[in-house]
Amino acid sequence: MGVFLVWYSLSKVSIEELLVYAKKADYTWILLGMFLGLLSHLSRAYRWRFQLEPMGYKVKLGNSIMAVFATYLINYTIPRAGEVARASILTNYEDVPFEKGFGTIVAERIADMIVMLGIIAITLFLEFEFIYNFLIEKFNPTKIIIAFVGLGVLIILFSIFIKRSDSKIALKIRSFINGLIEGALSIFKMKKKWAFIFHTLFIWGMYILMFYITSFAIKELDGISAGAILIGFISASFSIAATNGGIGSYPLAIYAAFSIFGIAEEPSIAFGWIMWASQTLMIIIFGGLSLIYLPIFNRTKVVKEG
Numbered sequence: 001m002g003v004f005l006v007w008y009s010l011s012k013v014s015i016e017e018l019l020v021y022a023k024k025a026d027y028t029w030i031l032l033g034m035f036l037g038l039l040s041h042l043s044r045a046y047r048w049r050f051q052l053e054p055m056g057y058k059v060k061l062g063n064s065i066m067a068v069f070a071t072y073l074i075n076y077t078i079p080r081a082g083e084v085a086r087a088s089i090l091t092n093y094e095d096v097p098f099e100k101g102f103g104t105i106v107a108e109r110i111a112d113m114i115v116m117l118g119i120i121a122i123t124l125f126l127e128f129e130f131i132y133n134f135l136i137e138k139f140n141p142t143k144i145i146i147a148f149v150g151l152g153v154l155i156i157l158f159s160i161f162i163k164r165s166d167s168k169i170a171l172k173i174r175s176f177i178n179g180l181i182e183g184a185l186s187i188f189k190m191k192k193k194w195a196f197i198f199h200t201l202f203i204w205g206m207y208i209l210m211f212y213i214t215s216f217a218i219k220e221l222d223g224i225s226a227g228a229i230l231i232g233f234i235s236a237s238f239s240i241a242a243t244n245g246g247i248g249s250y251p252l253a254i255y256a257a258f259s260i261f262g263i264a265e266e267p268s269i270a271f272g273w274i275m276w277a278s279q280t281l282m283i284i285i286f287g288g289l290s291l292i293y294l295p296i297f298n299r300t301k302v303v304k305e306g
Helices: 002-012 015-024 027-055 061-074 081-094 098-126 128-138 141-164 168-189 193-215 226-242 249-259 265-297 299-305
Strands: none
Touching (some): 027 098, 027 265, 061 081, 061 265, 098 193, 193 265, 249 265, 265 299
């Protein structure tokens, strides 16, 4: 899938054209964007410790940081395998039971999902008129209303079925949903919940700022609107979830979002590739070093166990 998307992206803008944009780019902004991305990852590693402390585990910050970077790197190979590896690292080096470590990661993702939904809601509020006019122009209003009403009815019927049914599938879905809710609410029960909430907002604030700052590297994107940045960021974020680290899909997602605002194809895709490549390079460097240094950092524990 990723290979096809890379090919499709390069069919839109050739490698030669991308190299021209790469040569003209202002690398001061790209490096600053990478630094902001680094801060978000370090904050994520620090935040994780707040979830583990109530269970009696005081994890070394070094192990937490390296586990987080290893997660991102491994996710480029097999989607979501990084989360399993992250919990396994703590099991191996900090004696945190796998199920407990993985449970904190699930709760963490729920918190991230809530913030992402908040970003989408804010974007819809700020750009409601623009998005509404765009949808009306591109699609039949009656069909849009019918689609939303139909979706609402399906959600209601599905909820009623899940609530009343005793089938194995319904019970599993109900258990899963209850687990998600419980995981989300557990955040507010931890001793350092406000610090956790601060770091969660900081992480996503750095993500958005990183995206915005890096856009300064492309001269053709001067004066880009806040709406384009937010919608581009949301679109790019979903592309990362859809493919391994956004390989191939990331530039196309940004182009699809920017095209709504009439931004040209070439600088949009070029920005997507520069953005993706800079952050991927950082992950490869720090993720690779983390996997190499983890056993060295924990050599005392390995020697004792041996």
